[in-house]
Amino acid sequence: MRALIAAAVCTIGLTATFSASAAGISNGVVKIGVLTDMSGPFSDWSGNGSLTAVQMAVADFGGKVAGLPIEIVSADHQNKTDVGLSIARQWYENGKVDAIFDISNSVVALAVMGLTKEKNKIVVLGGVSTPRVTEDACTPNSIQYIYDANALSNVIGKALVKQGGKSWYFITVDFAFGIGLEKTTTTVVEQQGGKVLGSVRHPLNTADFSSYLLKAQASGANVIALANSGTDTVNAIKGASEFGLSNGGKQHVTSLLTFITDVNSMGLDQAGGLVLTTPFYWDADDASRKFAKRFFDRTKRMPTMVQAGMYSAVTHYLQAIAATGTDDTATVMAKMKSTPINDFFSRNGHIRHDGLALHDMYLMQVKTTGESKGPWDYYKQITTVPASEAFSPEKPGACKM
Template sequence: MNTKFTKLCRRPLAAAIATLALGGVSGAAVAQAKPGVSDDVVKIGLLLDLSGVYADIAGQGTATAVQMAIDDFGGKVNGKKIELVFADHNNKADIAAAKAREWFDTAKVDAVLDVAGSATALSALEVARAKHKIMFFNGPGVQRITTDLCAPTAVHYAYDTYALANVTAKAMAKRGGDTWYFMTVDWAFGVSLQKAAEDVVKEAGGKVLGSVKHPSSAPDFSSYVLQAQASGAKVIGLANSGADTVNSIKAAQEFGLMKSGKQKLAGLLLFINDIHAIGLPTAQGLILSEAFYWDLNPETRAWSKRYFEKSKRMPNMIQAGAYSSTMQYLNAIKATGTDDTDTVMKKLKSTPINDFFAKNGKIREDGRMVHDMYLFEVKKPSESKSPWDYYKVLSTVPGDQAFMPLSKSTCPLVKK
């Protein structure tokens, strides 16, 4: 184990995860303990993008949210210390897989509760499958986590490409957006998101006029925007995320793509962080879907205020989902008296999720956590009354309508 590397990646939360006094474990807890609970520590790992294109949406902010959950839980579960470790995978699949393997084999990590990015998520997923360890996904969107590559110990929690495309593309189609052109990041996530949106457009009777792929962290989006503009499509679908989405929108604004009123941008994966970076004068009028917004109700506002105090920014759906999923995992351990993989997974899949993030959420047999999704429109500057007041709620889409139905799933765990 690379001790120096692990210490470096844990340093930002060093104060927050200082060593806790170890309490005694009751006789009842010992009696319930199953194989795999031997070190008196519940260790949680996070594989994040701390320095790359997704750092703003799925980096340090995710670690902050998970540490909040651990602190709110009291730092212990059934008398056992809860410890958090996290690392930067540099958006490289081989690094993500190697770190997950190291954590499971030698660092006694019990579960990895997020992996940022889709390519890295899929590589880490295979390690979790081989090691029979629990892995949650809030940051990645790729649909394969719950279809052909589903695993009995994996949970896709916050969102996925199917739900994003289903909610956003349907809304745009109803507004007359019957011709589409896509600007797509050339990664597994982008390809998955474009395919999901294309299916929705075609089912609605629309046409896809073409697409252009760009590398992640592209330095210049001018040529891609010009190709999209020349297509004449009514809707330009952005099948990318993070800094790539921000730079795509900025480039579209610079070239006047939206000024004519003949073309509209559809952000298939946009976060409140992106809107904050772009600014309301440029982002106003964008249609998007998310699983969470800080200003939905008193519960979301209360939690988000606490998160803001720690991070100085409002949370996105990945960060809110990371907190929620961590609490679900710890509550399952508390209820069963063990962190044994099979026992905890059985409890997770049989327990409804009701918190500030989701109401009546449920983890299905394919690992998909089904919950409501929301369709938003970005406010005009004149409509925003305070900092981070960016969204208008257009509609709430029930989970069973937003996410892929099991009847369409290719997950081998689904009984047909």
């Protein structure tokens, strides 16, 4: 009898040990991949800055989680779907990568999301706005962490229509991000009683916007809306300034997605007065300033909302692993979605079951040269838009997950 009891206890002990091991950290390491634009039109607001933010988050976590090391790999997807997909596949199949962060290109992101679901890993998206992420392309393995097109449209669109911008014309980058942003903003403008007079599309990374601006000018629209980002936004606003469209006349240009690095590239002479939306500004409060100073010491520039968001996202991911003791995808995703997020980036934040991270957004205006007190003192806050107003509710049946 004693022998049988001893054998039973031994068996239970072995089973418990096996279960704990099976539920623990795969491969004895938590491996994070930062896949982003390191050299193209989005590199200023994501790129190496996003990598730096992820490195800071891991360092602040002590370089370990659940007693095991955290490793980081990074790569440039070059804004090419095949390149991004190839890197992600290699990372998942051979590189022991558990989660990919950033991407910041809608087309690449949609492709990597499908692969991530197939490989049962996790992807947390940075500067990706297309609503498809949480609608027809949604997966249980993906999170849209910074914003979506609806949030950008809700905050900017409603504000400008209320200010008298009743007629709109879009200059839109011709891929998923821009097309989705134009579509959602059109809906908001029309719901507020405004009218869209037309639109024109341009290739990614366009240097000369003269022909597009002439068409927009000829439309007579009150608001010429730029549904693009990065160097495209900078080039378009510089061109608009040359056409006299940024000086308070009957027509004015607005950017639906503006980063602080864009304002820095343009200068306040050209960007002053621009209205924008963001969930993060480096000078918002003590916590933001503390993070931004550390980031600036490493990069010699202030963090964008995407870069700050990637620090927040990685921290939230690691906290979920620490709380559950495993990097199992389903377990970690469930913990991330059930845990509120309140840090210097995400105010009143949580992740919806369709993968959209909700948080308060700010409506900001770019200061004029006379208002700015020095380098990177670029924004003044108009209002805080609560998460419930900034982000649109789920569309019934849009995400079949």
